[in-house]
Amino acid sequence: MIPKRIRDIELSGIRKMFEMADENTINLGLGQPDFQPPEDVIEAYKSAMVEGNNGYGSTYGLSSLREEIAQHLTRYKSDITKENVLVTVGATQALKIALETTIHDGVEVLYPEPGFVLYEPQTKISGGKPVPYPVEQKHDFIPQIDELEERRTDKTKGIILNSPGNPTGGVFPKKDVEKIIEWAEENELMIFSDEVYEMMIYEGEYESFLGDYENVIAINSFSKTFAMTGWRIGYLATNKDWLEQIGKIHYYNVACPPNPTQHAVLYALKNRLDFVEEMNARFKDRRDTIVERLNDIPGIDCLKPRGAFYVFPSFDYDISSKELAMKMLDKGLLATPGSAFGPTGEGHLRFSYANSTENINKGMDVLEEVIKEIS
Ligand SMILES: Cc1ncc(COP(=O)(O)O)c(C=O)c1O
Numbered sequence: 001m002i003p004k005r006i007r008d009i010e011l012s013g014i015r016k017m018f019e020m021a022d023e024n025t026i027n028l029g030l031g032q033p034d035f036q037p038p039e040d041v042i043e044a045y046k047s048a049m050v051e052g053n054n055g056y057g058s059t060y061g062l063s064s065l066r067e068e069i070a071q072h073l074t075r076y077k078s079d080i081t082k083e084n085v086l087v088t089v090g091a092t093q094a095l096k097i098a099l100e101t102t103i104h105d106g107v108e109v110l111y112p113e114p115g116f117v118l119y120e121p122q123t124k125i126s127g128g129k130p131v132p133y134p135v136e137q138k139h140d141f142i143p144q145i146d147e148l149e150e151r152r153t154d155k156t157k158g159i160i161l162n163s164p165g166n167p168t169g170g171v172f173p174k175k176d177v178e179k180i181i182e183w184a185e186e187n188e189l190m191i192f193s194d195e196v197y198e199m200m201i202y203e204g205e206y207e208s209f210l211g212d213y214e215n216v217i218a219i220n221s222f223s224k225t226f227a228m229t230g231w232r233i234g235y236l237a238t239n240k241d242w243l244e245q246i247g248k249i250h251y252y253n254v255a256c257p258p259n260p261t262q263h264a265v266l267y268a269l270k271n272r273l274d275f276v277e278e279m280n281a282r283f284k285d286r287r288d289t290i291v292e293r294l295n296d297i298p299g300i301d302c303l304k305p306r307g308a309f310y311v312f313p314s315f316d317y318d319i320s321s322k323e324l325a326m327k328m329l330d331k332g333l334l335a336t337p338g339s340a341f342g343p344t345g346e347g348h349l350r351f352s353y354a355n356s357t358e359n360i361n362k363g364m365d366v367l368e369e370v371i372k373e374i375s
Pocket residue numbers: 031089090091092093116162165166194196220221222223229233234
Protein backbone atom coordinates (compact mmCIF):
# COMPACT_ATOMS: atom_id res chain seq x y z
CA MET A 1 0.00 0.00 0.00
CA ILE A 2 1.28 3.44 -0.94
CA PRO A 3 1.93 5.56 2.17
CA LYS A 4 -0.32 8.62 2.62
CA ARG A 5 2.76 10.85 2.80
CA ILE A 6 3.44 9.93 -0.85
CA ARG A 7 -0.16 9.69 -2.07
CA ASP A 8 -0.89 13.23 -0.90
CA ILE A 9 1.87 14.71 -3.04
CA GLU A 10 0.48 16.34 -6.17
CA LEU A 11 1.97 16.54 -9.65
CA SER A 12 3.62 19.93 -10.15
CA GLY A 13 1.20 22.58 -11.47
CA ILE A 14 3.86 23.73 -13.93
CA ARG A 15 3.95 20.28 -15.50
CA LYS A 16 0.14 20.13 -15.68
CA MET A 17 0.00 23.34 -17.76
CA PHE A 18 2.90 22.19 -19.90
CA GLU A 19 1.08 18.99 -20.87
CA MET A 20 -1.88 21.08 -22.14
CA ALA A 21 0.11 23.12 -24.67
CA ASP A 22 0.53 22.15 -28.32
CA GLU A 23 3.31 23.03 -30.77
CA ASN A 24 1.63 26.29 -31.88
CA THR A 25 1.31 27.64 -28.36
CA ILE A 26 3.49 30.63 -27.46
CA ASN A 27 5.30 29.20 -24.52
CA LEU A 28 5.99 31.70 -21.74
CA GLY A 29 5.76 28.90 -19.22
CA LEU A 30 9.24 27.47 -19.72
CA GLY A 31 11.62 27.20 -16.80
CA GLN A 32 14.68 26.84 -19.00
CA PRO A 33 16.73 29.07 -21.31
CA ASP A 34 15.67 28.95 -24.96
CA PHE A 35 19.33 28.66 -25.95
CA GLN A 36 21.56 25.69 -26.68
CA PRO A 37 24.88 25.19 -24.88
CA PRO A 38 27.85 26.56 -26.87
CA GLU A 39 28.99 24.23 -29.64
CA ASP A 40 32.46 23.74 -28.18
CA VAL A 41 30.89 22.67 -24.89
CA ILE A 42 28.84 20.07 -26.78
CA GLU A 43 32.09 19.00 -28.48
CA ALA A 44 33.72 18.68 -25.04
CA TYR A 45 30.87 16.37 -24.01
CA LYS A 46 31.38 14.22 -27.11
CA SER A 47 35.16 14.12 -26.60
CA ALA A 48 34.72 13.06 -22.97
CA MET A 49 32.80 10.03 -24.17
CA VAL A 50 35.17 9.23 -27.04
CA GLU A 51 38.08 9.47 -24.64
CA GLY A 52 36.52 6.78 -22.48
CA ASN A 53 34.96 8.66 -19.56
CA ASN A 54 31.96 6.38 -19.58
CA GLY A 55 32.30 4.47 -16.35
CA TYR A 56 31.34 5.32 -12.79
CA GLY A 57 33.11 8.32 -11.38
CA SER A 58 33.70 9.47 -7.81
CA THR A 59 30.52 9.83 -5.75
CA TYR A 60 31.66 13.35 -4.82
CA GLY A 61 32.17 14.34 -8.44
CA LEU A 62 35.11 14.90 -10.72
CA SER A 63 37.96 16.25 -8.63
CA SER A 64 38.96 18.95 -11.12
CA LEU A 65 35.34 20.11 -11.44
CA ARG A 66 34.99 20.33 -7.66
CA GLU A 67 38.16 22.40 -7.59
CA GLU A 68 36.90 24.75 -10.30
CA ILE A 69 33.56 25.18 -8.53
CA ALA A 70 35.34 25.87 -5.21
CA GLN A 71 37.51 28.44 -6.95
CA HIS A 72 34.38 30.16 -8.25
CA LEU A 73 32.83 30.16 -4.76
CA THR A 74 35.81 31.78 -3.04
CA ARG A 75 34.22 35.13 -4.00
CA TYR A 76 31.60 34.38 -1.31
CA LYS A 77 33.67 32.35 1.17
CA SER A 78 37.41 32.77 0.86
CA ASP A 79 38.44 29.48 2.49
CA ILE A 80 36.22 27.19 0.46
CA THR A 81 37.93 24.17 -1.15
CA LYS A 82 36.87 21.19 -3.19
CA GLU A 83 36.28 19.32 0.09
CA ASN A 84 33.28 21.58 0.56
CA VAL A 85 31.75 20.75 -2.83
CA LEU A 86 29.64 17.78 -3.88
CA VAL A 87 28.62 17.40 -7.54
CA THR A 88 25.01 16.26 -7.93
CA VAL A 89 22.38 15.35 -10.50
CA GLY A 90 21.06 18.89 -10.79
CA ALA A 91 19.89 21.14 -8.00
CA THR A 92 16.82 18.94 -7.67
CA GLN A 93 18.89 16.05 -6.35
CA ALA A 94 21.18 18.35 -4.37
CA LEU A 95 18.27 19.74 -2.38
CA LYS A 96 16.77 16.28 -1.99
CA ILE A 97 19.86 14.79 -0.35
CA ALA A 98 20.52 17.93 1.68
CA LEU A 99 17.05 17.65 3.22
CA GLU A 100 17.14 13.86 3.50
CA THR A 101 20.39 14.01 5.46
CA THR A 102 19.61 16.87 7.81
CA ILE A 103 15.85 16.65 8.43
CA HIS A 104 14.13 14.02 10.49
CA ASP A 105 10.57 13.20 11.48
CA GLY A 106 8.61 16.05 12.98
CA VAL A 107 11.21 18.72 12.22
CA GLU A 108 9.80 21.91 10.70
CA VAL A 109 11.33 23.56 7.67
CA LEU A 110 10.32 27.04 6.53
CA TYR A 111 9.98 27.52 2.79
CA PRO A 112 8.99 30.45 0.55
CA GLU A 113 5.48 30.69 -0.79
CA PRO A 114 4.97 31.41 -3.62
CA GLY A 115 8.04 29.34 -4.21
CA PHE A 116 9.57 26.74 -6.43
CA VAL A 117 7.61 23.51 -6.59
CA LEU A 118 10.31 21.27 -5.06
CA TYR A 119 10.41 22.68 -1.57
CA GLU A 120 7.18 21.48 -0.03
CA PRO A 121 7.14 17.90 -1.39
CA GLN A 122 10.86 17.32 -0.88
CA THR A 123 10.57 18.38 2.76
CA LYS A 124 7.62 16.01 3.20
CA ILE A 125 9.41 13.13 1.50
CA SER A 126 12.30 13.66 3.92
CA GLY A 127 9.87 13.25 6.82
CA GLY A 128 9.87 16.93 7.78
CA LYS A 129 6.96 19.34 8.10
CA PRO A 130 7.06 22.12 5.50
CA VAL A 131 5.89 25.49 6.86
CA PRO A 132 5.34 28.24 4.26
CA TYR A 133 6.46 31.83 4.78
CA PRO A 134 5.29 34.66 2.55
CA VAL A 135 7.31 36.43 -0.13
CA GLU A 136 5.17 39.32 -1.28
CA GLN A 137 5.25 41.85 -4.05
CA LYS A 138 4.86 44.70 -1.54
CA HIS A 139 8.23 43.65 -0.06
CA ASP A 140 9.90 43.09 -3.45
CA PHE A 141 9.44 39.35 -2.86
CA ILE A 142 12.01 39.38 -0.05
CA PRO A 143 11.32 37.43 3.17
CA GLN A 144 10.66 39.58 6.23
CA ILE A 145 12.26 38.61 9.55
CA ASP A 146 9.13 39.34 11.61
CA GLU A 147 7.12 37.02 9.37
CA LEU A 148 9.75 34.29 9.62
CA GLU A 149 9.85 34.71 13.38
CA GLU A 150 6.03 34.40 13.58
CA ARG A 151 6.29 30.99 11.96
CA ARG A 152 9.27 29.69 13.92
CA THR A 153 8.59 27.16 16.69
CA ASP A 154 10.95 25.09 18.81
CA LYS A 155 10.65 22.38 16.15
CA THR A 156 11.92 24.64 13.36
CA LYS A 157 15.33 23.42 12.27
CA GLY A 158 15.78 24.82 8.79
CA ILE A 159 14.80 27.43 6.25
CA ILE A 160 14.81 27.17 2.47
CA LEU A 161 15.70 30.42 0.68
CA ASN A 162 15.77 31.19 -3.01
CA SER A 163 17.37 34.24 -4.59
CA PRO A 164 16.94 35.06 -7.45
CA GLY A 165 13.55 33.55 -6.87
CA ASN A 166 11.41 31.33 -8.99
CA PRO A 167 8.59 32.29 -9.65
CA THR A 168 9.00 35.83 -8.36
CA GLY A 169 12.35 36.96 -9.79
CA GLY A 170 13.05 38.52 -6.36
CA VAL A 171 16.74 39.10 -5.64
CA PHE A 172 17.84 39.64 -2.04
CA PRO A 173 20.06 42.66 -1.35
CA LYS A 174 23.10 42.24 0.89
CA LYS A 175 21.42 43.75 3.96
CA ASP A 176 18.57 41.22 3.80
CA VAL A 177 20.93 38.28 3.33
CA GLU A 178 22.89 39.46 6.38
CA LYS A 179 19.75 39.90 8.48
CA ILE A 180 18.46 36.44 7.58
CA ILE A 181 21.81 34.80 8.37
CA GLU A 182 21.94 36.60 11.73
CA TRP A 183 18.41 35.43 12.56
CA ALA A 184 19.17 31.84 11.44
CA GLU A 185 22.35 31.78 13.51
CA GLU A 186 20.57 33.10 16.60
CA ASN A 187 18.03 30.31 16.27
CA GLU A 188 20.49 27.62 15.18
CA LEU A 189 18.70 26.99 11.91
CA MET A 190 20.10 25.24 8.89
CA ILE A 191 19.97 27.41 5.78
CA PHE A 192 19.20 25.64 2.50
CA SER A 193 19.92 28.29 -0.07
CA ASP A 194 18.76 27.55 -3.60
CA GLU A 195 21.14 29.64 -5.72
CA VAL A 196 20.53 28.15 -9.17
CA TYR A 197 20.12 31.60 -10.78
CA GLU A 198 23.29 32.94 -9.15
CA MET A 199 24.89 33.82 -12.47
CA MET A 200 21.75 35.33 -13.97
CA ILE A 201 21.85 38.77 -12.42
CA TYR A 202 21.14 41.86 -14.53
CA GLU A 203 21.95 44.67 -12.11
CA GLY A 204 24.21 44.78 -9.06
CA GLU A 205 26.10 41.93 -7.42
CA TYR A 206 24.91 38.50 -6.41
CA GLU A 207 24.68 37.90 -2.65
CA SER A 208 25.18 34.26 -1.66
CA PHE A 209 24.27 32.82 1.74
CA LEU A 210 27.67 31.15 1.80
CA GLY A 211 30.02 32.87 4.22
CA ASP A 212 31.03 32.64 7.87
CA TYR A 213 27.88 30.92 9.11
CA GLU A 214 28.66 27.19 9.07
CA ASN A 215 25.14 25.77 8.84
CA VAL A 216 24.52 26.73 5.24
CA ILE A 217 23.99 24.33 2.38
CA ALA A 218 24.16 26.24 -0.90
CA ILE A 219 22.44 24.46 -3.76
CA ASN A 220 23.43 25.31 -7.30
CA SER A 221 23.26 24.01 -10.84
CA PHE A 222 24.59 24.44 -14.35
CA SER A 223 21.14 23.79 -15.83
CA LYS A 224 20.29 27.43 -16.41
CA THR A 225 23.81 28.89 -16.40
CA PHE A 226 24.87 27.04 -19.54
CA ALA A 227 21.40 26.28 -20.94
CA MET A 228 21.86 22.57 -20.21
CA THR A 229 18.84 21.62 -18.11
CA GLY A 230 18.84 18.12 -19.63
CA TRP A 231 22.47 17.43 -18.75
CA ARG A 232 21.61 17.18 -15.07
CA ILE A 233 24.66 18.56 -13.33
CA GLY A 234 24.42 20.63 -10.16
CA TYR A 235 26.22 20.82 -6.87
CA LEU A 236 25.98 21.70 -3.24
CA ALA A 237 28.51 23.45 -1.06
CA THR A 238 28.65 23.22 2.71
CA ASN A 239 30.97 22.56 5.63
CA LYS A 240 33.05 19.37 5.59
CA ASP A 241 31.09 17.56 8.31
CA TRP A 242 27.78 17.95 6.56
CA LEU A 243 29.36 17.15 3.22
CA GLU A 244 30.67 13.84 4.51
CA GLN A 245 27.21 12.85 5.73
CA ILE A 246 25.40 14.07 2.62
CA GLY A 247 28.01 12.28 0.49
CA LYS A 248 26.95 8.94 1.98
CA ILE A 249 23.31 9.55 1.12
CA HIS A 250 24.36 10.73 -2.34
CA TYR A 251 25.96 7.34 -3.02
CA TYR A 252 22.81 5.46 -2.01
CA ASN A 253 20.81 7.86 -4.17
CA VAL A 254 22.64 7.93 -7.50
CA ALA A 255 26.07 6.27 -6.95
CA CYS A 256 27.75 9.18 -8.75
CA PRO A 257 26.84 12.13 -10.95
CA PRO A 258 26.98 11.52 -14.73
CA ASN A 259 30.60 11.16 -15.72
CA PRO A 260 31.14 12.54 -19.28
CA THR A 261 28.82 15.49 -18.59
CA GLN A 262 31.04 16.69 -15.78
CA HIS A 263 34.00 16.97 -18.17
CA ALA A 264 31.90 19.17 -20.45
CA VAL A 265 30.75 21.35 -17.54
CA LEU A 266 34.36 21.74 -16.42
CA TYR A 267 35.27 22.89 -19.92
CA ALA A 268 32.35 25.34 -19.92
CA LEU A 269 33.28 26.81 -16.53
CA LYS A 270 36.89 27.27 -17.55
CA ASN A 271 36.30 28.59 -21.06
CA ARG A 272 32.79 29.82 -21.76
CA LEU A 273 31.65 32.27 -19.12
CA ASP A 274 31.30 34.73 -22.01
CA PHE A 275 28.29 32.64 -23.13
CA VAL A 276 26.57 33.38 -19.82
CA GLU A 277 27.21 37.10 -20.25
CA GLU A 278 25.77 37.09 -23.77
CA MET A 279 22.72 35.13 -22.69
CA ASN A 280 22.16 37.51 -19.77
CA ALA A 281 22.31 40.52 -22.08
CA ARG A 282 19.53 38.98 -24.17
CA PHE A 283 17.46 38.15 -21.09
CA LYS A 284 17.86 41.67 -19.77
CA ASP A 285 16.44 43.17 -22.99
CA ARG A 286 13.55 40.75 -22.96
CA ARG A 287 12.86 41.48 -19.31
CA ASP A 288 12.61 45.18 -20.12
CA THR A 289 10.20 44.43 -22.97
CA ILE A 290 7.89 42.17 -20.98
CA VAL A 291 7.82 44.39 -17.89
CA GLU A 292 6.94 47.44 -19.99
CA ARG A 293 4.23 45.59 -21.89
CA LEU A 294 2.72 44.14 -18.69
CA ASN A 295 2.61 47.47 -16.90
CA ASP A 296 0.87 49.02 -19.91
CA ILE A 297 -2.08 46.65 -19.42
CA PRO A 298 -4.74 48.04 -17.07
CA GLY A 299 -5.04 46.12 -13.79
CA ILE A 300 -1.64 44.44 -14.13
CA ASP A 301 1.27 45.40 -11.90
CA CYS A 302 4.74 44.01 -12.46
CA LEU A 303 8.04 44.60 -10.63
CA LYS A 304 11.26 44.65 -12.62
CA PRO A 305 13.23 41.64 -11.34
CA ARG A 306 17.03 41.87 -11.13
CA GLY A 307 17.63 38.21 -11.87
CA ALA A 308 16.45 34.84 -13.26
CA PHE A 309 14.07 34.94 -16.24
CA TYR A 310 10.63 35.19 -14.70
CA VAL A 311 8.18 37.96 -13.98
CA PHE A 312 5.39 37.50 -11.48
CA PRO A 313 2.86 40.27 -12.07
CA SER A 314 -0.25 40.66 -9.95
CA PHE A 315 -3.64 41.23 -11.55
CA ASP A 316 -6.59 43.08 -10.18
CA TYR A 317 -9.48 41.12 -11.68
CA ASP A 318 -12.09 38.87 -10.16
CA ILE A 319 -10.84 35.64 -11.71
CA SER A 320 -8.53 32.91 -10.44
CA SER A 321 -5.02 32.67 -11.86
CA LYS A 322 -5.86 29.22 -13.19
CA GLU A 323 -8.96 30.46 -15.03
CA LEU A 324 -7.01 33.37 -16.44
CA ALA A 325 -4.21 31.05 -17.57
CA MET A 326 -6.79 28.75 -19.21
CA LYS A 327 -8.31 31.70 -21.09
CA MET A 328 -4.84 32.63 -22.35
CA LEU A 329 -4.15 29.03 -23.32
CA ASP A 330 -7.39 28.97 -25.37
CA LYS A 331 -5.91 31.85 -27.37
CA GLY A 332 -2.52 30.20 -27.74
CA LEU A 333 -0.46 31.58 -24.85
CA LEU A 334 1.01 29.38 -22.13
CA ALA A 335 1.89 30.95 -18.78
CA THR A 336 1.79 29.47 -15.31
CA PRO A 337 -0.96 30.40 -12.83
CA GLY A 338 0.48 31.87 -9.65
CA SER A 339 -1.44 29.30 -7.60
CA ALA A 340 0.85 26.56 -9.01
CA PHE A 341 3.46 27.97 -6.59
CA GLY A 342 1.23 27.74 -3.53
CA PRO A 343 -2.09 29.33 -2.45
CA THR A 344 -0.53 32.75 -1.81
CA GLY A 345 0.58 32.85 -5.46
CA GLU A 346 -3.11 33.45 -6.29
CA GLY A 347 -3.70 36.80 -7.99
CA HIS A 348 -0.45 36.43 -9.96
CA LEU A 349 0.75 34.87 -13.20
CA ARG A 350 4.26 33.70 -13.90
CA PHE A 351 5.69 34.50 -17.30
CA SER A 352 9.06 33.17 -18.30
CA TYR A 353 10.90 35.43 -20.74
CA ALA A 354 13.02 32.56 -22.01
CA ASN A 355 11.50 33.11 -25.43
CA SER A 356 12.14 35.47 -28.37
CA THR A 357 11.16 39.14 -28.14
CA GLU A 358 8.78 38.51 -31.02
CA ASN A 359 6.99 35.76 -29.09
CA ILE A 360 6.99 37.82 -25.91
CA ASN A 361 5.25 40.63 -27.80
CA LYS A 362 2.77 38.21 -29.37
CA GLY A 363 2.11 36.73 -25.94
CA MET A 364 1.46 40.17 -24.47
CA ASP A 365 -1.00 40.90 -27.32
CA VAL A 366 -2.91 37.77 -26.28
CA LEU A 367 -2.90 38.81 -22.62
CA GLU A 368 -4.16 42.28 -23.58
CA GLU A 369 -7.01 40.71 -25.54
CA VAL A 370 -7.99 38.40 -22.68
CA ILE A 371 -7.90 41.25 -20.17
CA LYS A 372 -10.14 43.38 -22.43
CA GLU A 373 -12.60 40.50 -22.54
CA ILE A 374 -12.79 40.02 -18.80
CA SER A 375 -12.77 43.65 -17.75
C1 LIG B 1 14.62 27.75 -8.12
C2 LIG B 1 14.97 26.45 -8.76
N1 LIG B 1 15.62 25.53 -8.05
C3 LIG B 1 15.96 24.35 -8.59
C4 LIG B 1 15.64 24.03 -9.89
C5 LIG B 1 16.04 22.69 -10.43
O1 LIG B 1 17.20 22.79 -11.18
P1 LIG B 1 17.99 21.53 -11.76
O2 LIG B 1 17.72 21.49 -13.23
O3 LIG B 1 19.41 21.84 -11.51
O4 LIG B 1 17.54 20.33 -11.05
C6 LIG B 1 14.94 24.96 -10.66
C7 LIG B 1 14.53 24.63 -12.03
O5 LIG B 1 13.63 25.22 -12.60
C8 LIG B 1 14.61 26.21 -10.09
O6 LIG B 1 13.95 27.14 -10.78
